[in-house]
Amino acid sequence: MATQLLDQIQCSVCLCEFTDPVCLPCEHIFCRRCITGHLRSGLGQSAACPECRLTFTESNIQTSRAVRNMVDAAKAHLTEHQALKMKADALATELEGQHLETHKLDSKTAECSKHQEKLSYYCETDQRLICGSCKKDNQHKKHKVKPIKDVEKTKKKDLYGLLDFLSTENTQLNDLIHKQTEEIKNIKERSGLASAQISLQFEELHQFLRRREMEVKNQLEKEEKGTVRVAEEKLSVVEALLREGREKQEMIQSALDKDTDRFAREKDSSHLKISANRVGLKKRSKKDRSLCVSTEGSFTSGQHYWEVEVGEKLDWEVGVGVCKSHNVTKDTTLALSYSSGYRISQHQDEQGRPVDVRVKPRKVGVYLDCERNQVSFYNADNMTLIGESTCHFNLPHSLCLFPGAYLEGKNSDPLTLCWY
Template identity: 30%
Template sequence: MASFMCYEDLTCSVCLSIFTDPVTLPCGHSFCRQCATEVHSCPQCRAALSAQARRLPTSVVLKNLAEKVREAEKMKEEGGSEKAREAEKMKEEGGSEKPEVPDLCPEHEEKLKLFCLTEQELACIICRDGDRHEGHKFKPIKEAAASLRKELETFVQHVLDDIHAIESLANTQREEITKTKEKSEQLITQIRSQFEEMHQFLQRREDEIKNELKHKEEDGIEKMSHSLNAIETTLSERKEMEVKATSVLKISDSEKFLKSWTEGKSMMTTKSLFRPRAKELQVVSTSLSLGPYESHLQFFMWKEMLQVIQPRAEQLSLRSNSTVLSVSDDGRSLFSAPQYAPQYKQAASFYPSGYRSSSYQPVMVDPDYPTSSSSTNYASSVTEFTSGQHYWEVEVGSRDYWELGLQDNSLRYDGKKYYALHQNKSRPLAFKGRPRKIGVYLNCSSKKLSFYDADNMKHIHTVSPDLTFMPVSAYFNIRHKEPDHNPITVCWY
């Protein structure tokens, strides 16, 4: 520890080397004479120096101590040289030890003992005192390296943490890719299975209709074959009779002619005894027909398929406590109830072809009721949903206003524009078109509510409803607008 303190006390704080011709300034600090004459103030206490500093006497005590330290370093270096020679010898013999060569400043050829924090580069003593580094902050190399090493270790730790996070994201993304592929395969299998069911149904019905037609063909051909056999038998008899009569006519001798006629009494050819058979025979015709299947086969097959397809569209029934809305007797149609609304004697005119008719008795209401939708002026489905996937279709026709979906998440059509409604807030949509039938698809597991043009399944909009509070019901709303008295109707297939 004493030798270390002695070495530090004999080091010039300017050149960071053992004193060479040391002098002691009036302030009490000691430096190499050359270092003291190159500065205008004490490097340690910043006390001003005069020109007399160059004539200061040499500090003999410091000089002697510095020489002793220098001799000790020389001996140490000689010992190090010996070690270096041994290392070189080991290298020649196949060793891998390499002697360390200190880096020198490329500009001043001095040892690089400092690190400039401002420029972030190594520097020598002369570099520190030069104009290029004026006002810059320096640290000894070891201290700067230790500080930078600590920062770098922190940086590496941050990078490792980020790597772990990114690896986790990559693994999650790979899992999502795998899930998507598996889901795609599952859906492909499901699609193949469902189409196979439809193919089997259509193939079975095709075979049944073909067999029915074949049976009708066989029955008709059998009847016509019997008729043809009778016609051909009669024709053969008549031809035979004609041949015999012609052969008799060819006899020119009167005696022989009469004798031949007498012998052939069975040939009754006189007009009085001949009975024509053509009028007794009749051509049988069979007109093959499949009835309406002949012209509307695909339509009837579609209707039959609706009865076997699973799952089918939800057959929702409506309910409403509103005084301005009315539900039909069968629960399928929702009417607005204008003041003094006309009596609807033929409710079937409000429904698409093929739907069951329903009766509607309009009510008298306050003429000042609001035309916009209210929190109570709506209808909901009797059926409630808690899980699974559900789809229903609503015939909106040419109404100028309607709302469909769930109560807090719905699609609104108002004056040729579409809006997405979420908790009494509306957002306009870019969808164009005028569907007559709207399809609504609710996926409870993925929390998605989608709307489609039900005739071509063109996508209109998808929202993510809050399904925290279950169960939920389908939502319907309309408002009265003259002269449109038509309802909206849930499609039942």
């Protein structure tokens, strides 16, 4: 029983009795020095319990006052038990000696073999039975000698006391073992419940992570579809613009190819100019006294394109006009005014609407589409669109050039028709 109790207060690391016992979250108990050394022998901030392998950190190590008191009580009981055992062993040895000594006597007479007298005394010094003559001998004269009856009462009393003490101790040890066994059982049950709870929590965590993974994937797929849809819409717009640009390019090229036979090249110039007999002159208005020049030919169908070099002029107007009775009336024009900037005017509208021209053109392209009733103006230097407008085709139209105001010689450069 003492061995069982000793096992209960023994550290499983050092296999010795607990010294400064501490408790882990799994409720296993170790010496503080043993479990701290076990923790520090690892590579990280945590370690596994030597009993159940449950992970713990240094902050999880708790001093258990109840365990310490129980260990101290168990040690005290073991110490008393050891002392009592030694006392019982000594008494048993003494009784055994007396028993052997008695057997040396004549069992029938129970007399002293030396004096043939009845053994009626007990020498505590020699721990043997003696007779009255032995008591008077010099051998036992100074020894502590008592009558057998007195010694018997004392020994029986000691034995009964020892028996009661052992009975009480055994009862207490049985209770302690029972409590410790129940505690071990409870620890195992709590450990099992904790393990099940941990498994449940980790399963819930795994389910949450799986749900979150699906949510993130769905969100990514949704964003991908939205981004692709926007990109496809932009691509459709760009493709439409490209088709429109190609159509305009083809129409301009067609107009250029159609009217090639109407141009004449000068030997010393890269420009194409209209012959003098193909140009009509008239005064534009009394207001600015500038001239209006129109081409001799007029058109009611097809596509036609002209390029006019405006250079660094400060005031000019280029567009198409209505031909009627050898007179030309302005219909749709693009104008640069030294006072109001670039504007597109229609049908005698002197104000017109402003046009945002970021790069000043040196050449202006005029594209007349009779089929669409539309006039387009381009920066012929880089073929960017300046603006568009509709016109009326009840009568034939032709190209009109307005050199602009003289401005005291600052706007004296001519307008040169490069392509017609």
